[in-house]
Amino acid sequence: MHQPRPIYLDHAASTPVDSRVLEAMMPYFSEIYGNPSSIHQFGQAAEQAVEEARERVAHVLGCKADEIVFTSCGSESDNLALRGTMLHARKTGRGNHLVTTPIEHSAVTRTAQQLADLMDFAVSSVTVDEYGQVDPEEIAAACRPDTALVSVMYANNEMGTIQPIAQIADIAHQHGVLVHTDAVQAAGQLPLNVNELGVDMLAVSAHKFYGPKGIGALYVREGVTLPPSQSGGGQENGRRAGTHNVAFIVGLAKALELAYEEADLHNAHYRHHRDRLIDGILSRIPDSRLTGHPDQRLPNNASFVFRGVDGNALLMYLDLKGIAASSGSACKVGNPEPSGVLLSMGIEPEWALGSLRLTVGRQTTDADIDYALDVIPEAVEKIRKLGARL
Numbered sequence: 001m002h003q004p005r006p007i008y009l010d011h012a013a014s015t016p017v018d019s020r021v022l023e024a025m026m027p028y029f030s031e032i033y034g035n036p037s038s039i040h041q042f043g044q045a046a047e048q049a050v051e052e053a054r055e056r057v058a059h060v061l062g063c064k065a066d067e068i069v070f071t072s073c074g075s076e077s078d079n080l081a082l083r084g085t086m087l088h089a090r091k092t093g094r095g096n097h098l099v100t101t102p103i104e105h106s107a108v109t110r111t112a113q114q115l116a117d118l119m120d121f122a123v124s125s126v127t128v129d130e131y132g133q134v135d136p137e138e139i140a141a142a143c144r145p146d147t148a149l150v151s152v153m154y155a156n157n158e159m160g161t162i163q164p165i166a167q168i169a170d171i172a173h174q175h176g177v178l179v180h181t182d183a184v185q186a187a188g189q190l191p192l193n194v195n196e197l198g199v200d201m202l203a204v205s206a207h208k209f210y211g212p213k214g215i216g217a218l219y220v221r222e223g224v225t226l227p228p229s230q231s232g233g234g235q236e237n238g239r240r241a242g243t244h245n246v247a248f249i250v251g252l253a254k255a256l257e258l259a260y261e262e263a264d265l266h267n268a269h270y271r272h273h274r275d276r277l278i279d280g281i282l283s284r285i286p287d288s289r290l291t292g293h294p295d296q297r298l299p300n301n302a303s304f305v306f307r308g309v310d311g312n313a314l315l316m317y318l319d320l321k322g323i324a325a326s327s328g329s330a331c332k333v334g335n336p337e338p339s340g341v342l343l344s345m346g347i348e349p350e351w352a353l354g355s356l357r358l359t360v361g362r363q364t365t366d367a368d369i370d371y372a373l374d375v376i377p378e379a380v381e382k383i384r385k386l387g388a389r390l
């Protein structure tokens, strides 16, 4: 079949910047270039842009503007939430223990690991079911008198499963424990009202919803104190030092606003293509399984495991055929270990090594999916034969 154009099916890794977002950002590079912390009019103009962006982000999240902290990315938002909460809890004698899950992004798991290794915090990880979902009762069972924080992601980056965050938050609060959610994959697709979710902290990253890379935000509920993970100047009410990245903050706000104004349209488009991929792959490829929850999954995520396939070889083959995809999470490319997320769901290593994540986007077309459904079954067959010969 004719390859229509290079086909990008890796929107969970990153998305292109929406032209309307780029346009909103442009004046803040060389026209309105003051430092928002400066007193003069150049500074004031930049400060106004930052504060307007904060209002707009807060509007989407249903919170107050001063509950939004701008950061450099989703990872930094997660770091600030975890390290800040745990250090403050220790200082105030409120706790020493963190509860999390085995399916978190490394921005959470490695931060938790560092808290345990370098600072002697206690960390518990609850189990997940075969769909990668957390049972809120497991969270309740893991909470101890010294638990300071529960951190559970809203939707998973590898297999798209959505967690019952409102129930998790409710149960954690019954134990007097704060709740953080990594909403980096959810933002742009799932409802983001922090009061409906009931969380105390929520992390987002603009490049997952058609904004620029290198800018994120953390919602911090009023009354929650976080010592900064990056210290220095008093920006962001002392929660995050460093001169504001004005253009990117404006870009994040514009991208988030657009994503939610147009969410119904985009989600319907994603679901259409996602479901074609799921049906097409499972019916055409023997020994294939969908990973993640059958319905409680991100609208744009179709992810699979194939028995006896080297996932990285499959990615390289697909790249040669003009299809950009991912095996597990983008950060894991080149790592021959099966994904810990898939193993924690009880998927056997023989299957987990052959994972493929396809994530559709606004520009995905039916012709793209036709082509992908033509090429992927043939690719899996070839890689299997090659593997058998080695």
Ligand SMILES: Cc1ncc(COP(=O)(O)O)c(C=O)c1O
Pocket (backbone or CB within 6 Å): 012, 013, 072, 073, 074, 075, 076, 078, 105, 107, 153, 155, 156, 157, 182, 184, 185, 205, 206, 214, 216
């Ligand atoms: C669930 C999740 N959390 C955190 C991150 C890190 O975000 P960033 O790339 O903005 O640091 C990612 C990125 O892939 C992610 O998918």
